[in-house]
Amino acid sequence: MTAAYDAVAVRYAEFVRGIWDGDPLDRAAWAAFADFARGRGPVADLGCGPGHLTAHLRSLGLDAFGVDVSPEMVSLARAAQPELRFEVGSMAALDLPDESLAGILSWYSVIHAPPSEVAGYFAEFTRTLASGGHVLLGFFEAGDGPVSEFDHKVTTAYRWPLGELVDIAAAAGLAEVGRMYREPVEGERPFRQGRLLLRKP
Structure with missing residues (x-):
């Protein structure tokens, strides 16, 4: 996955800048997350890519920093937002102390994890x-169907039934706070989009 995203880093940065800046439902989800996390400590944007959402979180008043497995993505993020902190790292083994974060944004960053590995990511979040x-x-949401693999163009990705993610999160010690769906907009994959807000008790 690292090599795949390194290879497309510049094109990917240009692509996501256009499609993620304007959707009102996505902005509402980020704003709600910010309201929960603001003033409580640092927030990690895991799988931050070129860092545009890290910067958006900072504009919402969060002490946000980004982590990505792709060195090329981190280089782009540092160049675009030199005032913010970006690190190369894996969500499976974060170089962070226990109980050090007020929030985690994982925006389409676990979609590439094989289903057998997702529980480990959630355990690291906890x-x-x-x-x-x-x-x-x-x-990407799978409706009533099972977890399903698809060609993401960068590397293999998976669509998930939202309820199954809730169950895996609960087993890792994360409780559901809220959920939202939205239909794809122009330029996106023709899949329903899922948003899930979780809390560590």
Whole structure:
């Protein structure tokens, strides 16, 4: 996955800048997440890519920083937002102390994880979140069907039934706060989009 995103980093940055800046429902989800996390401590944008959402979180008053497995993405993020902190790292093994985060944004960043590995990612979210911290997930939703693989163009990705993600999160110690769906907009994959807000008790 690292090599795949390194190879398309510049084109990817141009693509997502256009489609993620304007959707009102996405902005509402980010704003709600910010309201829960604001003033409680640092917030990690995991799988931050070129850093545009990290910057958006900072504009919402959060002490946000970004982590991505792709060095090329991190380089683009640092160049575009030199005032923010960006690090190369894996969501499966974050270089962060236990209970050090007030929030985690995971916006389409677990979609590439094989289903057998997602529980490990959620366990790492739980480890690094402080009590009362929140996670906001963005992902491709599978409706009533099973987890399904598809060609993401960059590398293999998966669509998830929202309820199954809730169950995996609960097993990792994260409780559901709220959920939202929206239909795809022009330029997106023709899949329903899911948003899931979780909390560590």
